Amino acid sequence: MSEENETPLLGAFGEPSKPLHYLGPMQQIQPPRRRFKETETVDYVIVGVGSAGGVLLQRLARAGFSVIGFDAGPFWDTERDWVSDEAGSHKLYWNDLRITGGQHPLALGENNSGRGVGGGSVHWAAFTPRFHPSDFEVYTRDGVGADWPLDYQDIEPYYELLEQEIPVAGPAYYPWGKPHGYPYAPHPMGGVGDVLIKGCTRLGIGVSAGGPVAILSASRGNRPHCIYRGFCIQACKVGAKASTLITHVPDALEHGAEIRDNSMVSRVSMRPDGRADGVFYFDQQGKEHFQRARAVIVSGYAIETPRLLLNSACPGHEHGLANSSGLLGKFLMAQAGNVILGRFDDLIRLYKAPPAHALTEEFYETDPKRDFARGFAIQTVGPLPIAFARQMMTAKGLWGWGMRRTMMDYNHYASIALLGEILPWEDNTVTLADGHEGRPEARDRFGLPVASVTFNLHDNDKKMIEFGKNKVMEVMWAAGATEVVQESRYAHLVGGARMSRTPDSGVVDKFGRSWDVPNLFVMDGSVMPTQGSANPGLTIQALAARTADYLISHGDAIFTSSRRDLEEPPCRKTLSPPGTFTAGVPHLR
Amino acid sequence: MALADKTPHEVALALPAPLRKPAEIVIDHIRHGTFQRSMSVLVMGTSLVSGLEVGYEHYRGSYSNPVMYTPVVLSGVLTIAGATSFMSRKMAKTFLRYIAWTTLIDGIIGFGFHIRGIARKPGGWRMPIVNVVMGPPLFAPLLFGTSAYLGVIASYLQREEDHGPRAQRLEAEAATGPADFRKEIATGQFQKHFCVVTAAATVCCGLEVWYSHYKDNFKYRVQWSPILVAPVLLAAAIGGFKSKRIADTLLPIASAAAIVNGLVGSYYHVRGILNRPGGRKKPVYNVLYGPPIFAPMLFAACGLFGMMAYFMRREKR
Numbered sequence: 006m007s008e009e010n011e012t013p014l015l016g017a018f019g020e021p022s023k024p025l026h027y028l029g030p031m032q033q034i035q036p037p038r039r040r041f042k043e044t045e046t047v048d049y050v051i052v053g054v055g056s057a058g059g060v061l062l063q064r065l066a067r068a069g070f071s072v073i074g075f076d077a078g079p080f081w082d083t084e085r086d087w088v089s090d091e092a093g094s095h096k097l098y099w100n101d102l103r104i105t106g107g108q109h110p111l112a113l114g115e116n117n118s119g120r121g122v123g124g125g126s127v128h129w130a131a132f133t134p135r136f137h138p139s140d141f142e143v144y145t146r147d148g149v150g151a152d153w154p155l156d157y158q159d160i161e162p163y164y165e166l167l168e169q170e171i172p173v174a175g176p177a178y179y180p181w182g183k184p185h186g187y188p189y190a191p192h193p194m195g196g197v198g199d200v201l202i203k204g205c206t207r208l209g210i211g212v213s214a215g216g217p218v219a220i221l222s223a224s225r226g227n228r229p230h231c232i233y234r235g236f237c238i239q240a241c242k243v244g245a246k247a248s249t250l251i252t253h254v255p256d257a258l259e260h261g262a263e264i265r266d267n268s269m270v271s272r273v274s275m276r277p278d279g280r281a282d283g284v285f286y287f288d289q290q291g292k293e294h295f296q297r298a299r300a301v302i303v304s305g306y307a308i309e310t311p312r313l314l315l316n317s318a319c320p321g322h323e324h325g326l327a328n329s330s331g332l333l334g335k336f337l338m339a340q341a342g343n344v345i346l347g348r349f350d351d352l353i354r355l356y357k358a359p360p361a362h363a364l365t366e367e368f369y370e371t372d373p374k375r376d377f378a379r380g381f382a383i384q385t386v387g388p389l390p391i392a393f394a395r396q397m398m399t400a401k402g403l404w405g406w407g408m409r410r411t412m413m414d415y416n417h418y419a420s421i422a423l424l425g426e427i428l429p430w431e432d433n434t435v436t437l438a439d440g441h442e443g444r445p446e447a448r449d450r451f452g453l454p455v456a457s458v459t460f461n462l463h464d465n466d467k468k469m470i471e472f473g474k475n476k477v478m479e480v481m482w483a484a485g486a487t488e489v490v491q492e493s494r495y496a497h498l499v500g501g502a503r504m505s506r507t508p509d510s511g512v513v514d515k516f517g518r519s520w521d522v523p524n525l526f527v528m529d530g531s532v533m534p535t536q537g538s539a540n541p542g543l544t545i546q547a548l549a550a551r552t553a554d555y556l557i558s559h560g561d562a563i564f565t566s567s568r569r570d571l572e573e574p575p576c577r578k579t580l581s582p583p584g585t586f587t588a589g590v591p592h593l594r
Numbered sequence: 595m596a597l598a599d600k601t602p603h604e605v606a607l608a609l610p611a612p613l614r615k616p617a618e619i620v621i622d623h624i625r626h627g628t629f630q631r632s633m634s635v636l637v638m639g640t641s642l643v644s645g646l647e648v649g650y651e652h653y654r655g656s657y658s659n660p661v662m663y664t665p666v667v668l669s670g671v672l673t674i675a676g677a678t679s680f681m682s683r684k685m686a687k688t689f690l691r692y693i694a695w696t697t698l699i700d701g702i703i704g705f706g707f708h709i710r711g712i713a714r715k716p717g718g719w720r721m722p723i724v725n726v727v728m729g730p731p732l733f734a735p736l737l738f739g740t741s742a743y744l745g746v747i748a749s750y751l752q753r754e755e756d757h758g759p760r761a762q763r764l765e766a767e768a769a770t771g772p773a774d775f776r777k778e779i780a781t782g783q784f785q786k787h788f789c790v791v792t793a794a795a796t797v798c799c800g801l802e803v804w805y806s807h808y809k810d811n812f813k814y815r816v817q818w819s820p821i822l823v824a825p826v827l828l829a830a831a832i833g834g835f836k837s838k839r840i841a842d843t844l845l846p847i848a849s850a851a852a853i854v855n856g857l858v859g860s861y862y863h864v865r866g867i868l869n870r871p872g873g874r875k876k877p878v879y880n881v882l883y884g885p886p887i888f889a890p891m892l893f894a895a896c897g898l899f900g901m902m903a904y905f906m907r908r909e910k911r
Contacts, residue, residue: 014719014720014721014722015719015720016720030716172656174656176878176879177653188656189656189658190653190654190655190656190882191879191882193883194871194883198871199871200871202871202872202876203871203872206871206872206873206875206876212872212876214872214876214879215879215883221656221658222654222655222656223654223655223656223657223658224658224714225656225658229714229715229716230658587660588656588657588658588659588660589656589657589658590653590656590657
């Protein structure tokens with residue numbers, strides 16, 4: 006073929022003209038610049054710009070506060086930094102040293118941590134179901150776990166708002182919890198979704214096709230729609246999957262927020278009068294700095310948030326900041342995430358389509374006929390070959406030729422996961438590996454003690470996992486599988502700085518304000534008292550938007566007053582990123 | 595060919611006795627442009643169907659641009675306009691005419707948006723095949739104009755009750771004045787006009803079927819059938835424009851084939867939806883993502899155009 010013929014129609018593709026920062030292929034921004042001096046006192050510093058941090062940063066900047074978002078990782082340029090490669094995406098996770106233990110130690114890293122701006126929302130599978138009303142009163146209903154200090158009605162407007170902002174694709178009528186619908190159309194099914202639907206409909210189990218998932222089923226503004234290439238959890242280069250990096254952070258920068266990336270906050274600094282006055286942090290070169298602020302919000306997720314607060318122990322807070330209750334780092338929760346793999350004679354091609362695209366919450370609530378409290382959801386997952394090989398290794402003990410033979414059949418397997426509610430237990434903890442009181446000692450490259458995580462399953466959890474696992478296998482068989490195996494696994498991580506009605510039963514109040522320090526807030530997954538069988542991402546963002554409304558309602562009083570007003574703030578629709586309300590389908594609200 | 599070379603009236607004579615009379619009446623009305631009420635009912639039906647079609651297709655696109663609501667709303671209004679025109683001559687001349695033209699223009703605007711939609715996909719028009727196949731359906735907005743076009747025609751027709759002396763008077767008047775497409779429609783003398791429309795609709799629909807079935811890898815051999823019928827219908831329509839003989843011979847045969855093909859296609863599309871995982875237990879979802887349930891009827895509509903052209907009288911010019 007001559008060279009002339011290889012030129013595309015209408016001429017060759019052009020080179021990008023000026024160096025811009027890419028957030029997805031179509032969204033370009035000026036690279037974030039430093040705005041505030043260290044001697045300057047900003048209104049808020051947010052430690053960790055992930056799901057919660059990104060939303061808070063955007064809201065507070067839009068409301069006119071001066072705000073800096075710190076992140077230990079980089080500000081991603083999606084075109085330069087990300088690769089659609091399973092092995093090449095390891096830098097999206099928090100890979101620093103952590104110690105894990107207990108009778109059922111958690112694997113830490115991939116599916117329960119994030120690093121860099123956008124945090125875990127960069128590599129979440131993006132399932133965004135809401136919590137059910139029952140999740141907020143687990144103790145009252147079932148006598149286990151805990152009650153939330155807020156009700157479903159308090160968070161409901163924020164669910165609706167965030168589903169519109171993200172926006173979430175899903176059916177226009179979603180029957181579980183409080184019935185509602187979604188603003189973007191459901192996605193087409195991949196092979197795994199087809200298996201789940203076949204299995205469930207044959208067993209008479211209700212199933213939701215095509216969502217709810219925070220992936221665009223149609224383009225919105227400068228974000229293209231999904232092209233179903235399946236690299237969601239390797240970070241979506243298409244920009245179709247929502248992460249706060251592309252949904253909220255650009256708007257925050259537009260409104261004067263600063264992102265200080267590659268900056269590891271080491272401790273929250275306290276004034277003698279019991280108020281926080283800023284944070285100490287290490288830059289990329291390991292040099293320590295101090296940033297002054299009127300209030301501090303910690304959004305480091307379930308491990309780094311307790312670690313930072315424990316590391317911030319100082320006179321008056323000897324057992325860690327905001328830890329007068331002694332509950333900081335306790336009641337850590339992961340969800341049971343057993344993966345059930347089934348082999349089919351037909352091709353499934355589980356790498357096609359987003360891993361998250363169909364689910365059922367038919368078993369979500371407590372059922373008196375079962376011998377355990379609470380329940381589980383069943384969701385599609387789509388492991389790429391490395392993850393699949395690992396799952397097969399644990400599930401079938403495969404190695405060598407046997408593994409190779411099975412990998413040849415990769416395209417014939419479907420994988421469906423359990424997402425089961427493990428209850429909050431006091432012995433599931435995050436502590437410091439500081440060498441004190443019999444604890445091990447380990448430090449990171451800045452000399453800070455690392456986190457040590459202990460995790461044990463209790464009776465109720467084990468029964469739930471057993472029942473749930475068998476139910477998923479039943480669905481798999483019903484769909485026509487010829488072989489079914491399973492791997493035990495955990496997903497997500499919440500709790501550790503739970504919110505409570507009273508100062509002695511938790512670390513923060515229902516807006517994430519710490520009971521001990523009036524201008525210190527915690528807002529991320531760690532504030533959750535229970536976790537339901539729903540993926541926590543949407544709830545984290547909704548809680549963050551609600552806290553932002555609370556902070557904005559109180560204005561400067563947050564910086565000066567210690568008065569604690571627990572009135573619900575009005576849900577502001579004026580602070581959403583541009584384009585939020587211009588698109589969407591009619592759906593049940 | 596000689597066997598088929600019959601005028602509509604001769605065909606009607608070949609029908610069994612009880613059907614002969616009604617067929618003659620229908621043909622007579624069509625040939626004199628006195629079928630506004632029937633056409634209004636047809637407009638009502640087709641615009642309801644195309645409203646449903648565009649409604650769920652744009653739903654699948656999440657109404658990500660508010661302009662995507664316009665064809666849905668206009669279809670609803672056009673359906674109402676069709677109903678009112680059935681009842682009132684005045685409504686047909688005013689309400690139906692304005693709405694039909696507006697909807698037709700909306701279809702053309704939509705065509706522009708769909709071209710832009712393809713341009714906005716990665717690679718844009720530099721990768722035309724991929725992006726036409728995977729992008730917004732290029733010709734769908736023009737095909738959406740089908741019912742609007744029928745509405746425009748209906749609004750210029752005479753009513754059934756005008757058949758007879760009144761229609762004859764109008765025809766005599768029209769014969770004296772300068773050529774005017776509105777008068778030609780009103781007197782049922784627009785065969786060539788209809789041949790052009792049939793040809794245009796067939797091109798759009800044929801290409802649409804082609805890339806839609808291509809998207810499905812021509813999994814079933816029957817998916818080739820509309821692609822084989824379309825060029826024949828296209829040739830018949832173009833031929834019908836040039837020659838009365840072809841309009842009397844090939845055109846009705848090709849049109850009948852297209853109509854039958856559309857009906858068969860509808861059966862297969864419904865079957866395809868029921869065969870999806872979940873089948874009738876997930877009806878809404880499976881209609882949304884299964885084979886487009888109303889699409890084969892669009893192809894049948896091309897056949898219907900051709901058939902009407904066959905019944906029509908030719909323009910005098």
